[in-house]
Amino acid sequence: MITLALSKGRIFDETLPLLAAAGIEVLEDPETSRKLILPTSRDDVRVILVRASDVPTYVTYGGADLGVAGLDVLAEQGAPGLYQPLDLGIARCHMAVAVPAGFDYASAARAGGRITVATKYPAIAREFFARKGVHVDLIKLYGSMELAPLTGLAQAIVDLVSSGQTLKANRLVEVERVMDVSSRLVVNQAALKLHTAPLRRIIDAFAQAVHEQA
Ligand code: ATP
Ligand code: MG
Numbered sequence: 001m002i003t004l005a006l007s008k009g010r011i012f013d014e015t016l017p018l019l020a021a022a023g024i025e026v027l028e029d030p031e032t033s034r035k036l037i038l039p040t041s042r043d044d045v046r047v048i049l050v051r052a053s054d055v056p057t058y059v060t061y062g063g064a065d066l067g068v069a070g071l072d073v074l075a076e077q078g079a080p081g082l083y084q085p086l087d088l089g090i091a092r093c094h095m096a097v098a099v100p101a102g103f104d105y106a107s108a109a110r111a112g113g114r115i116t117v118a119t120k121y122p123a124i125a126r127e128f129f130a131r132k133g134v135h136v137d138l139i140k141l142y143g144s145m146e147l148a149p150l151t152g153l154a155q156a157i158v159d160l161v162s163s164g165q166t167l168k169a170n171r172l173v174e175v176e177r178v179m180d181v182s183s184r185l186v187v188n189q190a191a192l193k194l195h196t197a198p199l200r201r202i203i204d205a206f207a208q209a210v211h212e213q214a
Contacts, residue, residue, distance in 0.1 A: 002045045002198055005059055005067030007052035011183055014090035015068050021212075022205030044198065056082060056186060065191035065199060071181045072160060076121045083192060085203055086185040089210055093162040095124065095178040100149050105175045108155060109134050118148030119158040128158070128178050146170040 004019075006012045008030050019026065025041040030049055038047040050058055055069040056079045070091055074084070097117075099105045108115045111133035118139040119125045129136040139154050146166060148154040158178060161167060167174060185206060192199050 002066075002195065002202070003064040004045065004047050004202075005050050005055045005064035006047055007055060007068075008049055009052075010091045011052065011068050011070070012049070014183070015088070018088065018090075018206045018209045021209035022202050024202075045202075053077070059186050059188050062188055062191065064188070065195065066185060066187045066202070068183050069186050070183050071179070072121060072124070074184060074186070075179065076123050078123075079186065081189065083187040083189050084184050085187060086207055086210060088183050088185055088206065089214065091183045092181065093160045094180050095121065095158060096161045096174045097128075097156055097158055097176040097178060098146075098149075098161070098167050098172040098174050099156045101171050101173050103149070103155065105156065109176075115156055116154045117156045117158055118145055118154035120145065121158055124178065125158040146172060 006015055012030055016026065024045055026038050026047055027040060028035060028038045030038065036049050038049065040046060048058070048064055052070060053073050055067040056074060056077050058064040059067045060079065060082055068088060072095055107113065109132060114135040115129070116137045116139065117125050118141050120141055120143070122138045122140050125138055126136060139148065141148060145157040145159040148157055149172065150170060160181060161174060164174065185203065187199065187203070
């Protein structure tokens with residue numbers, strides 16, 4: 001049995017066409033089913049639903065053979081020992097620094113300056129500001145980052161941006177791009193050694209589908 005770890009929402013939705021290209025159809029809809037293990041049209045393949053940030057953990061420790069995880073999650077956690085053969089080009093967005101409109105970011109984030117930053121990505125943010133020579137006081141949040149600068153919790157946020165509508169609605173402006181983000185296929189190395197042929201077939205079918213979409 002091959003187990004593929006996905007998170008509900010955009011990653012699940014955008015992985016479906018890639019699975020279809022590999023001849024795999026997921027037989028239940030995670031939005032209506034309460035099941036966390038979904039059967040597929042192939043007896044030897046199942047999908048498990050986990051939190052986006054738990055995908056690398058499941059694959060690293062063998063709870064899943066492969067999975068789809070955002071580069072944001074992989075960069076934040078490090079994910080050593082995971083084989084990452086493919087950028088799937090899905091769930092595209094970017095990570096950015098944003099501040100309230102009117103905030104003098106250039107002064108606060110000058111070399112030698114100091115800034116308070118709220119984020120779900122403290123490791124990435126720490127590294128980003130360290131490179132600039134800016135002292136950063138990090139506040140770890142799990143969601144609704146936009147609120148932090150509006151309530152005085154932080155001066156800036158590091159968060160994912162796609163259309164920019166959420167920032168705009170909260171009168172925040174993007175001041176720096178931290179990294180481009182898309183989702184990657186991650187594979188457990190031991191599983192790849194043990195089940196080389198079936199895993200390779202899935203990886204190759206995904207690669208071809210990604211290539212054709214580009
Ligand atoms: P959880 O709900 O478990 O806290 P999450 O909110 O990070 O996780 P999603 O919002 O589904 O879950 O995000 C999953 C992945 O999709 C992220 O890790 C990121 O790579 C990508 N992503 C997040 N937001 C966007 C966006 N606005 N546009 C495109 N891709 C995004
Ligand atoms: Mg989310």
